Amino acid sequence: MKKSRGRTGRKRRRKHLKSFMAGVNCSHKLEYIKLKKWLKDRGFEDSNLRPAEFLETGRGLMTTKALQAGDLIISLPEKCLLTTGTVLSSCLGGHIVKWKPPVSPLLALCTFLIAEKHAGEKSPWKPYLDVLPKTYTCPACLEPGVINLLPKPLKKKAQEQQMMIQELFRSSKAFFSSLQPLFAENTGAIFTYSALEWAWCTINTRTIYMKQPRRECFSWEPDVYALAPYLDLLNHSPNVQVKAAFNEQTRSYEIWTNSACKKYQEVFICYGPHDNQRLLLEYGFVAMDNPHSSVYVSADTLLKYFSPLDKQKKAKVSILKDHDFLENLTFGWDGPSWRLLTALKLLRLAADEFACWRRILLGDVISARNEQQALDTAAKICQFLIEETQQVLLQISQLKRDKENLKTHLALVEMLCSEDLKILQKSAEILCNLNLGTT
Template identity: 25%
Template sequence: MDEFIKWCKGRGYSFDGLEITCPPGNCGNGIYATRSFRSGLPIITLPEYDMINSALVLDLPFYRKKMANVNEKLKPMEILTMFFCFEDFEQSAWSPYLKILPKEFDTPAFKRIDYDVNTLPLSIRKYWIDQKKEISEISEKLRRLFPELTHDKILWAWHVVNTRCIFVENEEHDNVDNTDGDTIAVIPYVDMLNHDPEKYQGVALHEKRNGRYVVQARRQILEGEQVFVCYGAHDNARLLVEYGFTLPHNLGAKVLIPQEVLLTLAKIAGIQVTREHEMVLEEVGLPSHLYATDEGPSWSLRTNVRVMLLEHWQMANGRWKKIIYSHDPIDEDVDQKIDEKLEIMLKELRNGVVEKTKKMPQEVQWMWEEQVKVCDVAIESFEKPKTPVQEGKKEEVAELE
């Protein structure tokens, strides 16, 4: 690690007041503050030319030569994967950085775990399918173009990029396939910041005007604290599949409720759903998902139930728009009816998830159990007594009526 720190400083990185260490019981390194930082101050800066992106790689003499006989353009993910496949750990200009990279990863894909997609919750199903497809296609393509590469080497390099890359809007390069955009870069040192969606203090910025990449303190950072960033609002299934870890208390947990499931739940709750209701729901286009960050059913889910409770005359000729998009308070009786139907629907949803959990393979049951917990939080919200503020709002509505 000392060699890497020296290498960073020699290339113009600035991170005074920080140290990299592996905390007890942790499975990897983290960045810790050795002094306090005020909100708004930069805590890490480095020159933008050290951002490893597709343009940087293709402009290097070694890769220009490699690509000279290739009659097709590569996408950014393919280029960065190629880079980490070919860089020599001893001779590369990035040698000190390459040597501190993990030799293996705890993701299902790296461990050769092949989940049956039908046993996965909807929240992770599409990502798992897409990830498997991407790894397979990149491996096949790179081995076709560069037969000396093995699938194992490509799998490792792909994981380096996927677990460490950061969103950056890169300039277009003539030799890059920008069909899907070019928004990834691997940034040494910065990529050692760990994820915490609740208490993260660092915000990463590409300051093009100043020609540097910066991590800035979004709030005060105290001496001794680990510095975190947020990778996104991912549930634990997504974190495991993409990064190889989970969080003990993850507010990114969610339950996806497709419209066909919503309609089934509504009918079980006694709502008379017509094709007209379905058409309005499709036009409104709001998701019905449950999120661990919400204290109860979201506004969008409540709105969808409200739509299904509309009578024909309220929907005819687009009248529903004035009702649904109105800023006026919802009638108390309507609000209560929405609550009654939602409670029935969510209890039924929970029971369905519990039954599915019992039938699932042991290795994925925990994913379903997290879905049950999200349902529980939403259901418990109906049992909480109304606060004085909420009661006051009801009285105000009554007076207005």
Template identity: 25%
Template sequence: MESWLKQSGASGLDDLELADFSDTGRGVRTLRRFKDGEEILTIPHGVLWTVEHAYADPFLGPALLSTRPPLSVDDTLAMYILFVQSRGSGYDGLGSHVAALPASYTSSIFFAEAELEVCAGTSLHTVTKQLHRQIKDDYRGLVVRLLEQHQELFPRDKFTIEDYKWALCTVWSRAMDFKLPNGDSIRLLAPFADMLNHSSEVRQSHVYDVLSGDVSVLAGKDYELGDQVFINYGPIPNNRLLRLYGFVVPGNPNDSYDLVLTTHPMAPFFEQKHKLWVSAGLDSTSTISLTLTDPLPSSVLRYLRIQRLHQSDLALIAHHQSDVPVEKISDSNEMEVLRFLIESISGILDGFGTQLEKLEEQLSEGFYSPDRNAWLAAHVSLGEQRVLRLTRETAEGLLAEVESGSGNKRGLWSAPAQCAKCKKVSVQLMRCGRCNAVMYCGRACQVAHYREHKAMCRATASKNGSQRD
């Protein structure tokens, strides 16, 4: 593959080599030093995998262009990869790239049922189940719209549903996305550059040149001879890392839970409430990410406040032509919202296959073999449960304020005057000295709560610029 890329005008390959690393597997190693910001590698436009190049192929292009409705970007790239793989000749360069791709992936869609059940209750579990159904439906559509229409181009033994899943995962795990100046975006695969692994310790440093169409990788930090070169995929939670890329980051500070809020169209006063949701930038079905740094986004409370409006509230809003309710509407509405939220989060947590404390114990004792699928799923479950518990704690604190009548005095969004561990409400609480975000009634509760709190603490402290250990 390297010789083909050099002939195609790629630069930087003489200073790099593919290598196997104990912690990440296959990656790219330096053959000399690089300074932060220095150009490491450039892959020319002509050898990129793009929708444009798929359409330009003299054999594949006409088949794709005649398909109605047109294939999605991911399906087009997946078919392009499988088509090149199936030809055997005439695609020496692209074929060498396909030959260098992994034969299998550890993304969640390839998990055995028992492995996936380790993260039962997580949003990843739900999305993966949905993906299984969607992939089957999409493949059936491809058979009817493309494969059967051009059987001479697509031998069915090389375009099975398993081949399609593999190609899709190749796109999901290796494609790069870039925003264009006109607001559009482009998704592409860059040979050799797609061998670079992720690290949050480097700056995002892969760029797309709009004029030339080339992709370049810059050094995201200083590299010594023999170091592995990384790129940064961005602040991605473990549930998405595992779904798309097949790995997790233990203790990931970007962990999240995707909370789906929905209201049935037959619910009372749905039309009036729907207008309020739209005005508030929401919809009757809204998916909102809960994170360690923002466990209870204002959009969650905004949605539920509207959902829990009664007829008298709606009449008052209509009469006064009030703005969309954003802050607390009334104590009764706020308490109803927070109690419902606490009950719902508790129900979600009860639905996890293995509860947080047991999961932490299993991971610390080596119950799951490191880097195996079950171990990966366990870390996703761990992260999502920590986020949800923090969301529940935040809601409980807000509810305590409203119930005690202190909400108007202290402000609805201020930190709850309640111990994060034992829930004791008091005016004499000590605040966590590192993140300044939670409070404790004493040292014992702080120590007991640390294992659960540490991921959020580190993330919050980092966000606030803390340098304390």
């Protein structure tokens, strides 16, 4: 059939594209039907939110009516929330209370998720468990080869995250073994490392902040986690604002929007003003054109641009370290950060200016020469990071062809690096303009 080229055809194509961009409603899928029924049985009133698949964000929630600033997005009853109170009310409760030293609230929740997942059809939480991700893209789940592609500061944090989960697993083996009376199968086959990793990622990426009363049966780590079925399908956008809190009167966790949202569009909430490295580390995703994003300069990268012959270098580095100026040095959409430029100015102090180092930390201008040298060095570091990022993107492109099984993880790192490259190129442009203005 010949493709329509008239006005009607154009309208039809625009409507189809608009529908595709808006999202594909998934309410008809069995897992969501079961989840909504399960939530209704626990007092959740059907809202205007529908599960849907979106082109850019994947699974999320769309609204069936236009939302205005001040509208309630969702109100989830306390009975729907999964907290440490839920865990203590389960068959695990007695074992947790008796165990010494006390387990952490995090471990209690992880244990509950693993146990309920193992219970399968017998679990009262099955409708919720069925819609949870089967795998995650947190750095903890990435292959070592993929982690090596991350920017240095993030790579270090990713490795620390993996080590933390490994240590949690190692230190929890005895506790897991104590639960054997509850299971016909050997606990070693149930509470595996991969099971704990999945549970940890579920809690780390999907919980809301909800402070729980202090309980003696738990360790002193913060008890602030609550899994919120259905609500946790809401995706993050750095460009929206919401109010979220537990309403003591309605005994529900509520989210109110401060941003408008059109009918049939995806509803977003904001997880916080996080940069992309934080989003990837904590949630396993990257936000495009994130206004909060920045590129971090490691201390090693910073210091290699200064001569080892500088007799005051050791003292300068010591000052920066003592005053916490070797961390959180960044390039952003508006150029090098004040912290980065301050560190560069201090490191670029001439011998006869060194006595003025305190003024540098206070933001004073010491000399035009010092200011210019700091900008020049910032430009060099920026260019180095641009070339380094471009090299990583080239590596990723090659790996995507060779490592089919790592494509998803590589695409995520590729997105992070692409966003970093845009920031660095913008910073380089700003620095170039600043240098032109001083010549």
